[in-house]
Amino acid sequence: APAAPHSASGEAAATHDLAAVAPPARPARRWTPKRVVATPAAYDHAHGRRIMELVESQGIEVERLRSNRLTGLRGETDRETYARAKATMAIVVSPPSRRKLQPIAPSADWRFDLAEGCPAHCQYCYLAGSLSGPPVTRVYADLDDILAGLADYEGRGTITSRRDARRDEGTTFEASCYTDPLALEHLTGSWRRAVEHFGAWDAPVQLRWTTKFDDVDTFVGLPHHGRTRVRLSVNCKPVTTRVEGGTSRLEDRLAALRRLARDGYPVGVTIAPIIAVPDWRDHYTELLDGIADAVRDVPGLDLTAELITHRFTPGSKEVLLGWYPRTKLEMDEESRSRKHGKFGAVKYVYPAATMAELRTFFHTELATRLPSCRILYWT
Numbered sequence: 522a523p524a525a526p527h528s529a530s531g532e533a534a535a536t537h538d539l540a541a542v543a544p545p546a547r548p549a550r551r552w553t554p555k556r557v558v559a560t561p562a563a564y565d566h567a568h569g570r571r572i573m574e575l576v577e578s579q580g581i582e583v584e585r586l587r588s589n590r591l592t593g594l595r596g597e598t599d600r601e602t603y604a605r606a607k608a609t610m611a612i613v614v615s616p617p618s619r620r621k622l623q624p625i626a627p628s629a630d631w632r633f634d635l636a637e638g639c640p641a642h643c644q645y646c647y648l649a650g651s652l653s654g655p656p657v658t659r660v661y662a663d664l665d666d667i668l669a670g671l672a673d674y675e676g677r678g679t680i681t682s683r684r685d686a687r688r689d690e691g692t693t694f695e696a697s698c699y700t701d702p703l704a705l706e707h708l709t710g711s712w713r714r715a716v717e718h719f720g721a722w723d724a725p726v727q728l729r730w731t732t733k734f735d736d737v738d739t740f741v742g743l744p745h746h747g748r749t750r751v752r753l754s755v756n757c758k759p760v761t762t763r764v765e766g767g768t769s770r771l772e773d774r775l776a777a778l779r780r781l782a783r784d785g786y787p788v789g790v791t792i793a794p795i796i797a798v799p800d801w802r803d804h805y806t807e808l809l810d811g812i813a814d815a816v817r818d819v820p821g822l823d824l825t826a827e828l829i830t831h832r833f834t835p836g837s838k839e840v841l842l843g844w845y846p847r848t849k850l851e852m853d854e855e856s857r858s859r860k861h862g863k864f865g866a867v868k869y870v871y872p873a874a875t876m877a878e879l880r881t882f883f884h885t886e887l888a889t890r891l892p893s894c895r896i897l898y899w900t
């Protein structure tokens with residue numbers, strides 16, 4: 522990878538302030554899986570072997586499976602299956618179907634995956650409605666092939682509603698649809714390599730990912746060349762502290778946002794899911810104040826916001842109630858509006874009046890506190 526200054530403009534390098542990007546006193550949150558398994562096929566890939574070395578260097582044994590199928594993950598009950606799967610990481614080769622990228626508006630032109638599954642325990646988890654089977658975390662050994670395959674999509678945009686806010690992004694690739702990158706980076710090194718790959722890719726392209734973790738040490742100082750936008754997924758305190766088990770604290774996520782922004786990365790906040798908790802105005806005001814503090818005085822700040830209100834489907838509700846039977850998360854069909862998604866699937870969203878109030882609040886308050894922040898979409 523080129524060794525030139527890693528901001529798009531070089532400005533951040535010129536104003537590089539080591540104190541601002543130095544690691545925080547408190548260590549980042551890191552997951553230690555109880556069991557790590559590797560399929561025989563994973564051994565055929567250099568990155569698979571790199572992951573195994575990285576895992577073993579952290580004192581975790583890698584169990585070699587006899588076949589490429591993952592078995593033995595089910596427990597006696599749904600809860601047991603959930604607990605067993607959530608504590609397991611499998612090093613596998615990605616399914617061939619994943620090589621044909623899917624459009625993923627409004628977040629990005631294309632979606633690609635370096636892993637599937639996440640060790641955290643958010644009670645609204647987006648994966649509940651999208652992935653089937655026990656929620657084991659699979660990390661992909663064939664990273665080099667996956668990254669090489671992205672070149673075929675350069676210059677092929679799919680976001681037809683691209684407005685001025687995104688004009689300069691080039692072709693965008695989202696790498697966190699089915700996982701949380703910073704929850705797994707210390708065990709895989711995969712997203713670091715992706716950042717370097719995009720940094721060395723001399724074309725208008727952008728790598729994007731969002732996270733609820735704060736382990737950014739290995740990203741600070743990478744030759745990203747402004748071609749990776751990292752978004753921190755943040756929420757108001759009642760949400761982060763009550764229904765986002767196993768994730769990093771809000772303060773630590775905001776500190777990570779600041780470190781990346783100071784290092785010249787384009788950054789963002791994904792405020793999701795926006796939940797109309799009691800006194801939501803006060804709680805979200807506190808959050809927006811916290812974001813404004815985190816990015817204060819960052820030279821050349823490039824900040825975006827993605828705003829996603831809470832929704833659920835009959836399928837995701839059923840899975841989530843199996844995983845979190847005592848959840849306090851409101852999923853009451855009666856108090857929601859029924860909407861039909863793209864393929865006719867039903868989803869429950871906030872009624873129009875609540876949506877309008879939330880939307881006005883976020884647009885107004887963000888503009889007041891963070892006038893340079895570009896809102897990419899509201900949904």
Ligand code: SF4
Binds near residue numbers: 645646
């Ligand atoms: Fe699901 Fe994201 Fe929470 Fe992980 S961090 S449990 S992927 S919502």
